[in-house]
Amino acid sequence: MADAATAGLGLGHVAALLAAGVVAVPIFRRFQLGSVLGYLAAGLLIGPFGLALFREPETILHIAEFGVVIFLFIIGLEMRPTRLWSLRKEIFGLGAAQVFGAGLLLTFTGMAAGLSVPVAFVVAMGFVLSSTAVIMQMLDERGEMGTPRGSRAISILLLEDLAIVPLLAIVAVMASVMGLAGEAAPPLWRTLGLAIGAVAVVFLAGKFLMNPVFRILARYGGREVMTAAALLVVVGAAWLMDLGGLSMAMGAFLAGVLLSESTFRHQLEADVEPFRAILLGLFFLSVGMSLDLSVVLADWRMVVGGVIAFMAVKAVAIYGVARIFKASEREAVERAVLFAQGGEFAFVLYGAALTAGVFDARIAATASAIVILSMMLTPLTVIIVSRLMPAETLDPTTAEGVDKAKNLRERVLIIGFGRFAQVVSQPLLARDVDVSIIDNDVEMIQAAGNFGFKVYYGDGSRLDVLRASGAEQAETILVCVDKPEVADRIVEVAREAFPLTKLFVRAYDRGHAIRLVQAGVEYQLRETFESALTFSHQVLIDLGFSHEQAGETILDVRRRDEERLSIQMVEGITAGRSLMRGNVRTTRPEPYIKPRREGQALNEEAAEALEEEDERERSGA
Numbered sequence: 001m002a003d004a005a006t007a008g009l010g011l012g013h014v015a016a017l018l019a020a021g022v023v024a025v026p027i028f029r030r031f032q033l034g035s036v037l038g039y040l041a042a043g044l045l046i047g048p049f050g051l052a053l054f055r056e057p058e059t060i061l062h063i064a065e066f067g068v069v070i071f072l073f074i075i076g077l078e079m080r081p082t083r084l085w086s087l088r089k090e091i092f093g094l095g096a097a098q099v100f101g102a103g104l105l106l107t108f109t110g111m112a113a114g115l116s117v118p119v120a121f122v123v124a125m126g127f128v129l130s131s132t133a134v135i136m137q138m139l140d141e142r143g144e145m146g147t148p149r150g151s152r153a154i155s156i157l158l159l160e161d162l163a164i165v166p167l168l169a170i171v172a173v174m175a176s177v178m179g180l181a182g183e184a185a186p187p188l189w190r191t192l193g194l195a196i197g198a199v200a201v202v203f204l205a206g207k208f209l210m211n212p213v214f215r216i217l218a219r220y221g222g223r224e225v226m227t228a229a230a231l232l233v234v235v236g237a238a239w240l241m242d243l244g245g246l247s248m249a250m251g252a253f254l255a256g257v258l259l260s261e262s263t264f265r266h267q268l269e270a271d272v273e274p275f276r277a278i279l280l281g282l283f284f285l286s287v288g289m290s291l292d293l294s295v296v297l298a299d300w301r302m303v304v305g306g307v308i309a310f311m312a313v314k315a316v317a318i319y320g321v322a323r324i325f326k327a328s329e330r331e332a333v334e335r336a337v338l339f340a341q342g343g344e345f346a347f348v349l350y351g352a353a354l355t356a357g358v359f360d361a362r363i364a365a366t367a368s369a370i371v372i373l374s375m376m377l378t379p380l381t382v383i384i385v386s387r388l389m390p391a392e393t394l395d396p397t398t399a400e401g402v403d404k405a406k407n408l409r410e411r412v413l414i415i416g417f418g419r420f421a422q423v424v425s426q427p428l429l430a431r432d433v434d435v436s437i438i439d440n441d442v443e444m445i446q447a448a449g450n451f452g453f454k455v456y457y458g459d460g461s462r463l464d465v466l467r468a469s470g471a472e473q474a475e476t477i478l479v480c481v482d483k484p485e486v487a488d489r490i491v492e493v494a495r496e497a498f499p500l501t502k503l504f505v506r507a508y509d510r511g512h513a514i515r516l517v518q519a520g521v522e523y524q525l526r527e528t529f530e531s532a533l534t535f536s537h538q539v540l541i542d543l544g545f546s547h548e549q550a551g552e553t554i555l556d557v558r559r560r561d562e563e564r565l566s567i568q569m570v571e572g573i574t575a576g577r578s579l580m581r582g583n584v585r586t587t588r589p590e591p592y593i594k595p596r597r598e599g600q601a602l603n604e605e606a607a608e609a610l611e612e613e614d615e616r617e618r619s620g621a
Contacts, residue, residue, distance in 0.1 A: 016053045017060075020046050021281050036137050037379040039281050043288020044376075057289030064286045065248070065344070066238075067279025068133045070272050072249040073234045075136070075145070075154065076256020077269050084257055087155045094152060094325050095159025098339070102317035103128045109313045113306070118174050119359045123367045125167050126350055127310050129160045131343030131375050132249060133283055138338065138382065149331050156339070161250040164345050168352055175356035198244025202237050202251055206258025214264045230271040233259070287344075291372045295365045306370040307377070315340040330389065337385045341378040342371030402445050405458035408470040410436035415460035415469075415490060416481035417448060420506055420527055424480060425453075438469050461489040463497055476502045482527075484508040484515075491519050511573055513565065533557065 020042035028038030046053045054060065103125050110120030135153060136145075144150040210233065217229050234252050241251025259265060296303050315336040322332035347368060354364045411434040414421050421437070428435055438458035439445055445455045458465040460481065471477055471494060479490050487505055494503060503521040507513040516524040533554055540550040564576035 013054065016046055017282065017285060020285060025281075033383060034138065034141060034379045035281075036134055036284055037376070039284030040288040040376045040379075043285035044291055045288075046285075047289030047291070049291065049293035054289055057286045060282065061286035061290060064279055064283035066235075067276055067281070067283045068136075068344070069238045069248050069252045070234055070276040071136055071280055072132070073237075073252035073256040073272065074269055074276060076253040076258075077260050077265050078146070079154075079253075079257050080260045081257060083151075087151060090152050090155035091159050094321070095156040097325070098156055098318055098321045099128055099160060099163055101321050102314045105313050105317045106310060109309055113302075113309070115363075119363060122171060122174075122349065122353045122358055123363070124310075125163075126346035126367065127314065127342040127371060127374070129163065129167075129343050129345040129349070130157065130339045131341055131378070132157050132161065133280060133344065134341065134375055134378055135338055137280065137284075138379065149334075152327075153335065153338070158250070158253070160343075160345070161253075164348065167349055171349065171352050171356055171358060174358055194244040196244075198240045198251070199254065201240055202254050203258065206237075206255055210259055211262055211264070214262070218264070218267075226267060227271040230268045231275070233268070234272060287372060287375060290368075291376070292365060292369055295369045296373075299362075299366055302366055303369050303373065306366070307373045310342070310370060311340045311374055311377070311381075333385065333389065334382075337382050338378070340381070341374035343375070346371045402442055402457050405436075405438045405456035405465055405469040407468065408436040408438075408456065409473050410434040410470060411474065412436070412476050412478060413438070413466075413469055413471055413474040414478045414480060415439075416479065416506075417444065417453070417455050418480065418482055420482070421478070421480035422448075422453075424478060436470055436474070438465070461486055461493060463493050466490075466494060466497065471501060472498050474501055476504060476522075479503060479505040481506070482508075484512040487512070488515060488519070491516065491521060495520060510565065510568065514568055514573065517565075517569060529561075 021039060024042035024045075025035045025038040028041070029035060043057070044050055047057055048055055103121075106124030106127055107117075107121050110123050111117060113120075115123065135157060139145050139150050139153060145154075214226075214229065217225055221229070233255055237251040237255035238248035239251075241254075242248050259268060262268075318339050319332045319336040322335050323329075327335065350364045350367055353359055354361060412428060414425060414435060414437045417425075417437050417439045425435060425437070437453065437455045438460055439448075439455050440457060440459045442457065445457060448455045456469070458469055460466060460469075460479070466472075477494055477498075479487050479494075481487050481490070484507075487508075491503060491505060494501065502523075504523045505516050505521045505525075507516055507524045507526045509526060513524050513526055536557075537550050537554050540553060541547060545553075560579045564579040567576040567579075
């Protein structure tokens with residue numbers, strides 16, 4: 001047993017772990033390198049081969065693996081059974097094809113490097129099992145968890161989690177066939193029986209036990225009891241799966257899926273989320289610490305060559321499988337780069353192979369170093385490839401249901417068809433006004449077609465597109481794009497080429513509105529102004545003011561806004577501040593010498609103005 005200095009965790013160690021994450025992650029995110037690479041680099045720095053603040057990172061790794069387990073539980077909560085069933089082809093088709101294809105090529109690669117067939121197979125299959133933690137975290141940071149490509153990635157990871165069971169059984173069979181010394185492996189039927197039994201227990205408990213238990217806890221327990229119960233569900237499912245020889249993460253995922261339709265789903269997710277974020281960061285830190293630099297330096301040719309060869313061969317295999325399964329060129333490349341690393345299951349498989357005697361400690365250490373280096377390189381390679389690849393856009397010439405603007409001759413031309421223009425078009429269409437619509441967002445054009453709109457593809461800031469769209473014959477052009485600089489360009493081109501055509505323009509803010517007025521448009525409207533006034537009018541009524549009072553107040557706000565805008569047109573954007581009402585009370589200035597008698601109004605209009613001012617002061621307006 002390691003002594004307290006090496007294995008124990010004191011407050012200093014906890015402070016070092018927290019400081020490493022707090023310092024490294026913002027720095028790496030600042031340079032757009034991602035939090036995963038920041039954690040891994042920080043772990044390498046404070047680990048045994050850096051500052052040596054920790055001597056046995058395996059101790060932390062075993063605890064931190066629980067972060068991956070909680071992460072899979074949360075993913076399961078979002079993955080309803082119906083959705084999981086819809087992914088069965090991706091899980092057992094795409095996932096199995098990727099595991100078998102990549103495993104076969106990597107086995108040949110290991111044999112070419114001089115390894116025996118059994119050793120090459122185990123090393124290759126360990127590397128095939130990608131890092132669930134790395135991939136899930138990167139998908140989460142990129143906001144792709146709920147996208148179709150994210151679902152396919154999750155399906156592949158689920159199949160890889162399932163693959164660990166037969167792979168461990170194969171290692172045991174190899175040891176038996178090779179006549180190697182070691183503990184007698186349990187028969188295969190027992191292993192499969194335990195696995196099926198563990199899945200059955202988790203399934204039955206999730207389906208029939210969880211809801212009644214949580215209903216009782218919600219009524220009689222406190223918030224801390226609900227949190228403890230949520231963690232108990234995750235730990236219990238992971239423990240049962242571990243007893244059955246399956247992945248702990250798989251157990252947590254299955255528990256999450258079974259509870260995804262529970263009324264307590266959101267409460268469970270909120271309770272375990274803070275633990276997930278901290279423990280997952282701790283997992284990446286411990287992986288960074290686990291890199292044995294002495295092995296890397298001693299066998300650097302084999303380690304570096306292995307990392308390059310294995311990542312390249314696996315990426316080629318993944319790309320080929322993706323293209324066979326009809327993935328786009330971009331998705332195939334992105335998946336190949338994202339999955340090109342080994343993962344945490346490799347440590348389990350290599351440990352079993354070492355115990356069984358399939359390969360020795362040197363090979364186990366070298367193979368583990370290759371896996372860890374590949375995990376550390378993956379965020380970097382993903383960033384490099386994403387920057388080298390062009391921005392993802394649909395080709396309007398090949399996209400279904402998309403036609404370029406040509407020979408349009410309608411009374412009104414609408415440029416940009418986002419949420420603003422969609423509402424603007426309704427009264428026009430209700431009065432049978434002939435309308436042409438153009439936009440340069442292919443996906444939006446296709447989506448609009450599903451709702452009965454014919455939108456043509458065209459860039460409204462180009463003169464040739466405006467001519468093809470009938471801008472010269474149109475009575476009015478409605479510029480409804482959401483980017484102010486694009487609107488300014490359209491106004492400039494249209495005003496110069498079609499001076500007789502009226503321009504109605506959606507303004508982004510006050511500064512944009514001022515520019516549009518100065519450009520000579522017929523009408524401009526800040527996109528949120530009217531909706532905000534309507535919203536405020538209803539709030540006043542709900543607070544007890546009469547419709548007349550609310551209406552008068554809104555009219556006063558309009559008057560002040562128009563007056564302020566007129567002043568800003570002359571004096572600049574910072575002018576007219578006195579016309580705005582703030583929520584910070586200021587003292588009313590007092591004269592140096594108080595007059596002996598109160599001031600008198602010179603006429604009736606002045607008297608009314610003074611009464612209105614006094615009324616506002618009394619009401620606190």
